[in-house]
Amino acid sequence: MPDGRPDPEALLASLREQEATAKRAKLKIFLGASAGVGKTYAMLVEAHARRAQGDDVVVGLVETHGRRETLALLDGLELLPRRADAHRGVTLTEFDLDGALARRPALLLLDELAHTNAPGSRHRRRWQDVQELLDAGIDVATTLNVQHVESLVDVVAQITGVTVRETVPDSLLDRADEIEVVDLPPDDLLQRLREGKVYVPQQAERAAEGFFRKGNLIALRELALRQTAQRVDAQMESYRRAAGIAEPWAVRERLLVCLGDGAQGLRLVRAARRMAAALKAEWIVAHVETPAELRDSRGKRDALVDVMGLAEELGAEAVMLTGLRAADELLAFARARHVSRLVLGKPGRPRWQEWLGGSLVSEVLRRSGGLDVHVLAGEDEQDAREPASAPAAPSAPAAPRWRGYAGIVPVVVVCSLLAAFARGRIDLSNIVMIYLLGVVVVAMAFGRGPAILASLVSVALFDFWFVPPHLTFAVSDTQYLITFVVMLVVAATIGTLTARMREQTIAARTRERRTSALYQLSRELSARRTREGLLDSAVTHIRDVFGARAAILRPDDAGRLAVAAGDRELLEAGAHEMGVAQWALDHGQPAGHGTPTLPASHALHLPLVVASGTIGVLSVRGEDMRRFADPEQRQLLQTFANQAAVALERAELAERAERSRVETEAERARNALLSSVSHDLRTPLAVITGAATGLRDAAHSMTEETRAEMADTIATEAQRLNRLVGELLDMTRLEAGALTLRREWHSLVDVVGGTLVRLERSFPGRHVALDAPADLPLVPLDDVLMGQAVHNLVENALQACAPEGRVAVALRAAGDALEVEVCDDGPGLAPGEAERVFDKFYRGDAGRDRRGAGLGLTICRGIVEAHGGRIVAGNRDGGGARFLIRLPLPEAAPEVDRSMDTEDGVEQES
Amino acid sequence: MSDANAALVLVVDDDVPIRRFLRAGLESAGYRLIEAGTAPTRCARPRPDRRT
Numbered sequence: 001m002p003d004g005r006p007d008p009e010a011l012l013a014s015l016r017e018q019e020a021t022a023k024r025a026k027l028k029i030f031l032g033a034s035a036g037v038g039k040t041y042a043m044l045v046e047a048h049a050r051r052a053q054g055d056d057v058v059v060g061l062v063e064t065h066g067r068r069e070t071l072a073l074l075d076g077l078e079l080l081p082r083r084a085d086a087h088r089g090v091t092l093t094e095f096d097l098d099g100a101l102a103r104r105p106a107l108l109l110l111d112e113l114a115h116t117n118a119p120g121s122r123h124r125r126r127w128q129d130v131q132e133l134l135d136a137g138i139d140v141a142t143t144l145n146v147q148h149v150e151s152l153v154d155v156v157a158q159i160t161g162v163t164v165r166e167t168v169p170d171s172l173l174d175r176a177d178e179i180e181v182v183d184l185p186p187d188d189l190l191q192r193l194r195e196g197k198v199y200v201p202q203q204a205e206r207a208a209e210g211f212f213r214k215g216n217l218i219a220l221r222e223l224a225l226r227q228t229a230q231r232v233d234a235q236m237e238s239y240r241r242a243a244g245i246a247e248p249w250a251v252r253e254r255l256l257v258c259l260g261d262g263a264q265g266l267r268l269v270r271a272a273r274r275m276a277a278a279l280k281a282e283w284i285v286a287h288v289e290t291p292a293e294l295r296d297s298r299g300k301r302d303a304l305v306d307v308m309g310l311a312e313e314l315g316a317e318a319v320m321l322t323g324l325r326a327a328d329e330l331l332a333f334a335r336a337r338h339v340s341r342l343v344l345g346k347p348g349r350p351r352w353q354e355w356l357g358g359s360l361v362s363e364v365l366r367r368s369g370g371l372d373v374h375v376l377a378g379e380d381e382q383d384a385r386e387p388a389s390a391p392a393a394p395s396a397p398a399a400p401r402w403r404g405y406a407g408i409v410p411v412v413v414v415c416s417l418l419a420a421f422a423r424g425r426i427d428l429s430n431i432v433m434i435y436l437l438g439v440v441v442v443a444m445a446f447g448r449g450p451a452i453l454a455s456l457v458s459v460a461l462f463d464f465w466f467v468p469p470h471l472t473f474a475v476s477d478t479q480y481l482i483t484f485v486v487m488l489v490v491a492a493t494i495g496t497l498t499a500r501m502r503e504q505t506i507a508a509r510t511r512e513r514r515t516s517a518l519y520q521l522s523r524e525l526s527a528r529r530t531r532e533g534l535l536d537s538a539v540t541h542i543r544d545v546f547g548a549r550a551a552i553l554r555p556d557d558a559g560r561l562a563v564a565a566g567d568r569e570l571l572e573a574g575a576h577e578m579g580v581a582q583w584a585l586d587h588g589q590p591a592g593h594g595t596p597t598l599p600a601s602h603a604l605h606l607p608l609v610v611a612s613g614t615i616g617v618l619s620v621r622g623e624d625m626r627r628f629a630d631p632e633q634r635q636l637l638q639t640f641a642n643q644a645a646v647a648l649e650r651a652e653l654a655e656r657a658e659r660s661r662v663e664t665e666a667e668r669a670r671n672a673l674l675s676s677v678s679h680d681l682r683t684p685l686a687v688i689t690g691a692a693t694g695l696r697d698a699a700h701s702m703t704e705e706t707r708a709e710m711a712d713t714i715a716t717e718a719q720r721l722n723r724l725v726g727e728l729l730d731m732t733r734l735e736a737g738a739l740t741l742r743r744e745w746h747s748l749v750d751v752v753g754g755t756l757v758r759l760e761r762s763f764p765g766r767h768v769a770l771d772a773p774a775d776l777p778l779v780p781l782d783d784v785l786m787g788q789a790v791h792n793l794v795e796n797a798l799q800a801c802a803p804e805g806r807v808a809v810a811l812r813a814a815g816d817a818l819e820v821e822v823c824d825d826g827p828g829l830a831p832g833e834a835e836r837v838f839d840k841f842y843r844g845d846a847g848r849d850r851r852g853a854g855l856g857l858t859i860c861r862g863i864v865e866a867h868g869g870r871i872v873a874g875n876r877d878g879g880g881a882r883f884l885i886r887l888p889l890p891e892a893a894p895e896v897d898r899s900m901d902t903e904d905g906v907e908q909e910s
Numbered sequence: 911m912s913d914a915n916a917a918l919v920l921v922v923d924d925d926v927p928i929r930r931f932l933r934a935g936l937e938s939a940g941y942r943l944i945e946a947g948t949a950p951t952r953c954a955r956p957r958p959d960r961r962t
Contacts, residue, residue, distance in 0.1 A: 686928075687928055691931050691935075694934075694935050698938065701939075702934075703938070706938045709931075710935075713927055713930060713931045713934070717927055
């Protein structure tokens with residue numbers, strides 16, 4: 001910005017941030033260096049001030065520790081009743097989260113943010129309660145000692161020798177709108193302690209000897225002040241942006257923390273968090289799953305899950321990569337994500353192991369190019385963090401390593417026996433080959449370590465049995481030493497290569513299984529058209545792949561979850577599981593077993609998230625829930641959930657589109673009906689009204705003939721109106737499915753003949769020929785309705801052709817059906833009209849009589865189809881239209897009494 | 911009924927009953943009338959004084 005004006009984009013972003021901040025609930029943290037500095041007191045003073053301003057303030061939970069000044073400040077404040085839970089015969093009281101959510105005060109006071117909730121609470125930690133309160137729009141004031149900040153745990157442990165287990169993620173501090181440091185010089189604090197203002201005397205004595213040493217208090221005070229100073233710095237930065245102060249912007253730093261296979265993960269992540277905070281940098285924590293890691297024990301994988309979980313809690317992006325070589329993948333990822341610094345842990349393995357297996361640090365250092373690489377202390381540590389998952393049964397024993405080494409014994413024995421058998425028959429060099437073969441077998445079966453040991457044993461046995469002097473390890477010819485070295489190197493190399501190939505094969509199989517499972521699921525989901533089918537398919541697939549019970553839950557209109565597919569029992573075990581699933585839906589985050597939220601649940605609940613929001617929850621519960629703690633399995637399950645969510649959304653969109661199409665069609669039909677009715681009802685009504693008015697007002701000036709014609713017009717138009725209303729009613733009945741057939745055995749000749757007689761009255765002088773054979777079988781039909789269908793067809797034909805035109809009706813038996821054919825010599829049907837003539841309100845093109853509502857042929861088709869028949873339209877070869885009804889004949893038809901028919905059948909002219 | 915000097919009315923309607931009704935009404939009112947089912951049909955007829 002050369003002109004010094006503020007950047008509009010930055011200003012806009014700042015305004016947006018301010019707007020978002022103004023809308024959301026406020027979090028204020030009273031931060032202190034230790035207990036006794038007066039955090040709770042300061043919070044209560046603030047509460048009184050807010051109350052004096054007219055705010056609705058409620059004390060959710062405050063621990064007074066018997067301090068008189070603090071107790072006095074509770075006077076005049078509303079206290080939320082605590083929740084009481086019985087646990088192992090003891091009644092525990094705890095903060096009532098639901099009570100607070102129901103009470104909805106403007107400001108809620110909740111002491112001790114790092115507190116661990118009593119068993120049975122919704123969340124394990126109080127800071128999670130606070131998050132839910134904030135999400136619900138309730139302002140919260142709380143207290144925190146600096147030693148509980150997650151990223152400072154290591155530092156605090158180093159200073160005080162005490163490992164703090166109750167921690168609060170740094171992201172919550174970042175989210176706080178205000179942090180107020182409650183500070184007290186260490187000497188004053190110690191004085192308060194001695195005076196019994198912090199703890200009761202016995203406790204105070206113990207505290208002064210332990211945690212409350214002056215050195216500790218000074219260090220913790222500095223930590224608290226530094227933590228706040230960092231925040232002030234961030235606020236200052238924010239202010240500069242908002243004010244548009246033109247200063248050079250520092251290049252944005254991005255850290256990539258590379259987790260190796262060492263045990264230093266937790267320490268490394270905490271240190272990286274501090275570094276990222278100091279640099280104001282984004283940070284990513286990545287781990288590469290290599291084929292070799294497939295052999296890792298469950299405990300090692302669980303530890304990795306914990307480290308990744310901690311990284312996410314501390315605000316990092318946790319990424320799991322896969323590849324053959326960790327260094328390659330990490331460097332490629334770092335370059336793809338424009339990382340500026342790499343952070344690795346110092347290797348904790350002996351040098352010989354690094355020499356054999358390679359070192360991630362040295363490889364990254366060598367190939368990092370322009371990237372800065374930080375190698376942090378990475379000594380082994382005992383985990384200072386509680387496991388993220390709920391306490392589970394002891395880990396299943398990993399495949400014992402000794403089994404691989406024990407497996408060497410039979411292989412070398414067999415090789416030695418073979419070699420002994422071949423002794424004297426083949427050269428010593430070929431005996432070496434037998435041992436090399438054994439090494440390959442060991443490498444294939446048991447991996448790299450046993451293969452190397454097998455190489456050593458093979459060299460020793462070869463020396464002992466086959467190199468003179470025999471049965472000793474002595475070597476008479478020093479040339480054999482070269483043989484031994486070469487044999488050892490070749491065996492070790494072959495063993496290593498073979499083992500690597502084996503690992504790659506296993507990795508490829510694992511990847512193939514994962515890909516195949518995903519492919520199968522995608523294929524199944526894409527093949528399903530209905531929502532129900534899709535959900536069933538997804539649940540079945542998840543059940544098969546993970547060997548666990550699964551259910552998909554969907555919210556109803558009120559947002560309440562219900563099982564839409566899968567195992568209902570999974571959630572019907574108690575309201576608790578359903579509540580956990582509901583939480584996952586409401587917050588769009590995983591909940592239940594193996595997650596930080598409600599980990600005591602028996603099932604894992606994953607939200608089905610799509611672009612438009614959370615549309616459901618996938619719940620899984622298996623005998624072995626620990627498999628879902630495995631990053632690979634968890635990732636696969638999450639991918640399944642994502643696939644199901646997308647497919648579900650797609651199905652719903654398709655359903656919505658179909659509904660919309662049907663509605664459009666219905667709207668079109670309604671419009672057509674209105675158009676038709678408005679014209680066809682009003683025209684005869686207008687004629688009737690006009691004729692009747694004329695007869696009433698001007699009959700004297702009319703001739704007798706005119707009067708008769710007017711009366712005739714009224715009668716004709718009334719009939720037309722009646723017919724139109726009848727057609728509309730018939731159509732309504734047909735569409736509503738209310739048409740009841742009264743089938744009886746009838747002669748089609750009688751039905752059609754009767755219809756033609758009725759038509760004579762409407763079309764006097766018109767010619768309709770009827771051709772029917774004498775032996776036409778009876779057919780079960782509703783004679784009234786079928787008569788109506790034929791009536792409509794013949795009437796349509798008569799209207800289509802000229803007054804002198806000819807209409808012919810032919811009846812015949814054709815195989816297992818009876819056919820009624822109606823032909824005219826009118827203009828015929830226009831191209832494409834053959835199907836459209838049966839559409840509702842279709843009234844034909846020019847050249848045909850367009851009277852009527854355009855329902856006659858639609859009704860005709862409805863009646864024919866109700867009889868199980870078909871009707872088709874087309875043009876005759878010689879011109880004119882042709883309509884053909886085909887009615888199915890049952891196998892057994894009653895005999896026809898033909899005594900009244902002529903010998904040649906029926907020939908009728910109307 | 912209607913003399914040769916009476917106004918000539920052209921009635922164009924594809925609905926025969928309507929034409930019939932109009933004919934009866936208009937002729938009784940003294941008009942001369944020509945009818946057509948469609949517009950092209952009437953082109954060959956005499957030019958009317960009024961149209962409906």
